[in-house]
Structures are given as structure tokens and as C-alpha cells.
Amino acid sequence: MNFTLSSKPITDIKADCLVVALPEKGTWPESTTRADELLGGQIKTLQKNGDATGKTASTLLVPLEGQPWSRLLIVGTGADKDRTPTAYRKALIATAGQISDGPSKHAAIALADTPVTGPEASGSETAKLNLIGRILEDQFYRFSGFKSEKLSTRKLAKITVTASGTGKALKDAFNLGLATGRGMNLTKDLGNTPPNVCHPSWLAEQAEKLSKEYDVVKTDVLDEKQMKKLGMNSLLSVSAGSAQPAKLIVMEYRGGKADEKPYVLVGKGITFDTGGISLKPGEAMDEMKYDMGGAAAVFGAMRTVAETKPKMNVVAVIAAAENMPSGTATRPGDIVTSMSGQTIEILNTDAEGRLVLCDALTYVKKFDPEVVVDMATLTGACIIALGSHATGLLSNNDALANDLLAAGERAGDRAWRLPLWDEYQSQLDSNFADMQNIGGRPAGTITAACFLSRFAKDYRWAHLDIAGTAWLSGKAKGSTGRPVPMLVDYLMSNVGK
Known part of the structure; x- marks a missing residue:
């Protein structure tokens, strides 16, 4: 698709x-007024007659x-x-739905001058252009x-988005939106790929492919021996129980100063989750290919970073494994020693995401991180609590939690914070x-x-539980x-800080 930003009338x-x-009510945007004048008041007539409601x-x-x-x-x-x-x-999603498979080859979208309420930043032209770019890529x-x-x-091959100008700030906002949409699409591609193709080694190949496409990303893959x-031992x-070996995938982007601490993203990459010996029920088990949704999201974010090249350092770590039952599988009651030296009694092999993440979280200490954000399709309990609308957020730092919540509000990708009180820790006590x-x-x-x-x-x-938000079931089944x-x-929002 050819996307263009234009300041022409x-x-x-x-x-x-x-x-x-x-x-529906209120002042018309200038672009709508101009179009109506050229059309001799046709839009006003359509609204007056009830053909165009404005809802x-x-x-x-x-x-x-x-x-x-x-x-x-x-x-x-x-x-x-x-x-x-x-x-x-x-409104933007409705727009994309109407033009995506329609007869038009070239669409001009004049929606950036529409007033938006709420925080000032959300209603700015840069914010709207960013969102327009993202929604178009996402919905197509x-x-x-x-x-x-x-x-x-x-048939649609070209889209022109109108704006008040084509200066650097507006162009950068629009291009960031497009890049974010393309990052989302990579995440969706990885999530939707069937598990007989998408296994840990294949995920590692995708990371190496990303490095070849964007030479600003350096990839290193650790095998089981390493x-x-x-x-x-917790990750392993x-x-x-699987014939597919685990992989620890590390991608580094160094766009900031050499001494700047990196922002570290950690993703759960369970490419298929049977539950292991604690076998899941058969219903909807096919959707367990989405249990690598955290890893897929890390890929998407890194693609956007690689394309836009912000002046900051970002490190991505993906703990990739397949959870299968077999004669060599971990049993309920087994005890393993994690990389941190802490021992874990595995009472349920279907609580495997935390077992791969804990070693990854220990590993990332080597990067002396500014912050670490992990994301995982971790618990069905999060779906019960928040449904498919909000990501669960828990953190050991209030400022970080608040920054992520604010980012979710601005992006329309919202999260809800849950408590991480010491009182809950006792539920993990083992004899x-x-x-x-x-x-x-x-x-x-x-x-x-x-844990x-x-x-x-x-x-x-901070931890993001995306069990309810990473994919949809039913008729619209697919990664989000x-x-x-x-x-x-x-x-x-942290570039330059």
C-alpha cells in the first residue's frame, strides 16, 4: 500500500x-465543510434527510x-x-472496513481535523495522524x-491522508503509526502461524531474519546446551517432554549512547501448550498456539523500533519452548533449580509460562536494565478478571506502572493494574x-x-498478563x-530520558 501525507486542500x-x-452534533471539521460547499450542500441534505446520521x-x-x-x-x-x-x-476502524475491499484504487482520508475530547495529547493532530496510520495498517x-x-x-493501492502540514513532527507521527501497525501485523503473523511450523527453532529463525532486514538489530540465540x-533448569x-528444543532468543537494538541503560522486553514464547503431564482439556486446545503471544508482541515492538530507529537502547529476550507430554516430560512433584539458585516445586506442569520467564528474568540482569517489562499469556484467571478488553498489569515500581498505564490510555491499548502485595506471596509456600x-x-x-x-x-x-488480549476466539479468531x-x-515516550 502506498501511503502519503498531504497538506493540499x-x-x-x-x-x-x-x-x-x-x-452527529456540533461543529463540522473544515474538510467536511469544504467538501459540502463543492457539492452544493449535498452532505447537509443527506444529514437533514436522515441518510447520514453522524452516529x-x-x-x-x-x-x-x-x-x-x-x-x-x-x-x-x-x-x-x-x-x-x-x-x-x-470511526477509523469503520473507515478502513469500508475502503479496504471496495472498488476504489485511491482513497483520500480527511479525518485528522476531527476534534477529539480527553487529554490534550490524545486530541493533537500528531496523535490523530499516528492513530490513523496504525489503524489503517492494522485493519488491512x-x-x-x-x-x-x-x-x-x-483494488485499493494508494491512500492519501490530509493534514494541516507535512512538517517533520506530523510526518514522524504518521510514519510511527504506520510502523506500529506493521509491528502489530508481524505479531499477528507469528501468532496465527500453525504450531507445526511455529516452533522455537522457527521463532529463532524469524529473529535472525529480522536482523538481516534491519542491520540495527543484533540477534543471538542460546541453545539448550548453553x-x-x-x-x-526451570526453563528447560x-x-x-518435546522433540523441539528450547531456545533463548536475544535481540539487541543500540540506538542510544553506549552508557545508556537499555529498556528490556521479555516475552513468553510457548509455541504450543498442551499443559504437559497436567494435560489441558481438548476443547479449544488449538488456540494454545497463541501461548507465544508475549514473544510475538516483543517481535512486533522490536520491528517498530528497528524501522523508526529511536535514540535509545532496547533489548528483547524471548524464552521459547514447546510444552508437551511424553516419557521425558517434567512430572508434577518434580523440583528444579532455577538460574537464580532458587528451587521450585512444580505442582502443575500447565503453569509453565512462569517457569520459562523466571530464568529469562534472571538472565536479563546482565544488561543492567533501565526497566524490564515482561509480557505473557500467563493465566486464565486474568481473562476471568478483565475479559478481553484490558491487559493485566503488575509491577514492583509505581512510576513504571503509571507510565505503562498512561501509554495504554494514549494508544487505546489499555491495561488495569492489580496489586502485588506481600500477603499473596504465602500462597506459593512449599514444604x-x-x-x-x-x-x-x-x-x-x-x-x-x-512468583x-x-x-x-x-x-x-512490570508484568503484562495478555491472556485475554493477545488473541480473539470465535468467528474473529486470530491474533490481535x-x-x-x-x-x-x-x-x-522515554526517548532521550
């Missing part, structure tokens, strides 16, 4: 389709003759007071590599080891984070690309 842009915003995310496609555009797409943006960033995003995504018949090629030498206990890997049914998301916190005491750390928007917003 919409009347000077020739396109197959012009997209304008129509509020949030409503759309009306109108054919035109003798105009710079062959058709007009009117997108409802609701009343001024109700036009939150969330509502604005819905298709996954068809495993279908015998190729999907038909879209991990055994480091004492990563998860891959013990035979330093800790057990489960804390029972109560506060399952919290006790999982409590991880024991390996993250030496730095500022979350929490890439939150991660990118957080990282970019």
Missing part, C-alpha cells in the same frame, strides 16, 4: 474516494459525478462531547499463507522447595506475578497484535 486532491467526518462509526457511501472524487464516504463521529479517543478509533491485515487459493488482490550451562523443564509454581485458584493472576517478582528484585519491573501499541508508546 481536499478540493485539489483527485481520488476515487474522499472520506470525511460528520459529527459514531456509521458510514454512508455516495457516488459522485463531475467532482474530483468518484465517491464520497461519510463517516459518523458522534457528538463533540462524546468523541473520546476510543470513539474516534471506532490479512493472513492467507496457508490457504490453497490466494485471496484476491485489493542454557544448561547457565543453570536454566518445560521443553523436556519441599523454596516455592511452588502455583498458588491455588484465588488471585491466580496475582500469585503468578508474585515472577521473586526473580526481578534487582531492577524496576496487542500489546504492541502500548509498548511502542511507552518506549517512544
Whole structure:
């Protein structure tokens, strides 16, 4: 897709389709007013007659003759007071849905002058251009590599987004949005790839491929022999039952000063999770290919970083393994010694994500990190608590937690903080080891984070439980690309700090 940012008046842009915003109530954007004047008041008439309501995310496609555009797409943006960033995003998604598979080859989108309520930053033109770019890339995504018949090629080949100017700030915001969308699409590609293809070694190959595409990223892959030498017995206990060897994938981007501490992202990469000996029920087990959603999100964030080249240092570490039952698999009741030296009684082999993450969290101390953010499809309890709308967030540092929450609000990729109180730690007490890997049914998301916190005491750390947000089930089954928007917003907000 060819994306262009233009400051030309919409009347000077020739396109197959012009997209304008129509509020349900309130002041019209300048672009809509200009279009209506050129069309002799046609938009006003359509609204007056009830054909175009202006309700949030409503759309009306109108054919035109003798105009710079062959058709007009009117997108409802609701009343001024109700036009939150969330509502604005819905309008953008509706826009993408209408033009993505339509007859237009070139669409001009004039939605960046639509007022948005809420925090000032959310309503700025740069924020809106960033969101427009991201939503377009995200919504145009298709996954068809495993279908015998190729999907038909879209007619839409060019999109022009209008703005008040084309200066560096506006261009950078728009390009960052596009890059974030492409990062999300990489995350979705990895998540949607079937587990007979996407295994730990294949994930490692994708990291090496990313390094070849972007030479600013350096990749190193540790095999099981190297991990055994480091004492990563907790991570290796998860891959013990699989024919697929585990991998620890390390990607480094060094765009900042040599002495600047890196921001470290850690991802859970369980490429398929049967539950091991603690076997899961068969229903929806196919969706356990998404148990590497944390790793996929790390990939997506790193792709965006590699493309935009911010002046900061970012390190990504992915703990990749396949959790399978076999004669060599770890048993409930086994005790392993983690890289940190702490011993773990494994009571449930289906609580494996924390077993791979704990060794990764110990490993990243070598980078002397500014902060560490891990992400994982860790607990079903998080889905019960927060559903599919919010990511669970737990942290040992209030400032870091607040920064991530704010980034999620700005990006429309929201999280909700849960407590990480010492009172919960006792649920992990073991009679035979330093800790057990489960804390029972109560506060399952919290006790999982409590487990991880024991390996993250030496730095500022936050944990993102994305079990409810990394993928969708049902008719819309597929990876969502979350929490890439939150991660990118957080990282970019710290450039230069």
C-alpha cells in the first residue's frame, strides 16, 4: 500500500474516494465543510434527510459525478462531547472496513481535523495522524499463507491522508503509526502461524531474519546446551517432554549512547501448550498456539523500533519452548533449580509460562536494565478478571506502572493494574522447595506475578498478563497484535530520558 501525507486542500486532491467526518452534533471539521460547499450542500441534505446520521462509526457511501472524487464516504463521529479517543478509533476502524475491499484504487482520508475530547495529547493532530496510520495498517491485515487459493488482490493501492502540514513532527507521527501497525501485523503473523511450523527453532529463525532486514538489530540465540550451562533448569523443564528444543532468543537494538541503560522486553514464547503431564482439556486446545503471544508482541515492538530507529537502547529476550507430554516430560512433584539458585516445586506442569520467564528474568540482569517489562499469556484467571478488553498489569515500581498505564490510555491499548502485595506471596509456600509454581485458584493472576517478582528484585519491573488480549476466539479468531501499541508508546515516550 502506498501511503502519503498531504497538506493540499481536499478540493485539489483527485481520488476515487474522499472520506470525511460528520459529527452527529456540533461543529463540522473544515474538510467536511469544504467538501459540502463543492457539492452544493449535498452532505447537509443527506444529514437533514436522515441518510447520514453522524452516529459514531456509521458510514454512508455516495457516488459522485463531475467532482474530483468518484465517491464520497461519510463517516459518523458522534457528538463533540462524546468523541473520546476510543470513539474516534471506532470511526477509523469503520473507515478502513469500508475502503479496504471496495472498488476504489485511491482513497483520500480527511479525518485528522476531527476534534477529539480527553487529554490534550490524545486530541493533537500528531496523535490523530499516528492513530490513523496504525489503524489503517492494522485493519488491512490479512493472513492467507496457508490457504490453497490466494485471496484476491485489493483494488485499493494508494491512500492519501490530509493534514494541516507535512512538517517533520506530523510526518514522524504518521510514519510511527504506520510502523506500529506493521509491528502489530508481524505479531499477528507469528501468532496465527500453525504450531507445526511455529516452533522455537522457527521463532529463532524469524529473529535472525529480522536482523538481516534491519542491520540495527543484533540477534543471538542460546541453545539448550548453553542454557544448561547457565543453570536454566526451570526453563528447560518445560521443553523436556518435546522433540523441539528450547531456545533463548536475544535481540539487541543500540540506538542510544553506549552508557545508556537499555529498556528490556521479555516475552513468553510457548509455541504450543498442551499443559504437559497436567494435560489441558481438548476443547479449544488449538488456540494454545497463541501461548507465544508475549514473544510475538516483543517481535512486533522490536520491528517498530528497528524501522523508526529511536535514540535509545532496547533489548528483547524471548524464552521459547514447546510444552508437551511424553516419557521425558517434567512430572508434577518434580523440583528444579532455577538460574537464580532458587528451587521450585512444580505442582502443575500447565503453569509453565512462569517457569520459562523466571530464568529469562534472571538472565536479563546482565544488561543492567533501565526497566524490564515482561509480557505473557500467563493465566486464565486474568481473562476471568478483565475479559478481553484490558491487559493485566503488575509491577514492583509505581512510576513504571503509571507510565505503562498512561501509554495504554494514549494508544487505546489499555491495561488495569492489580496489586502485588506481600500477603499473596504465602500462597506459593512449599514444604519441599523454596516455592511452588502455583498458588491455588484465588488471585491466580496475582500469585503468578508474585512468583515472577521473586526473580526481578534487582531492577524496576512490570508484568503484562495478555491472556485475554493477545488473541480473539470465535468467528474473529486470530491474533490481535496487542500489546504492541502500548509498548511502542511507552518506549517512544522515554526517548532521550
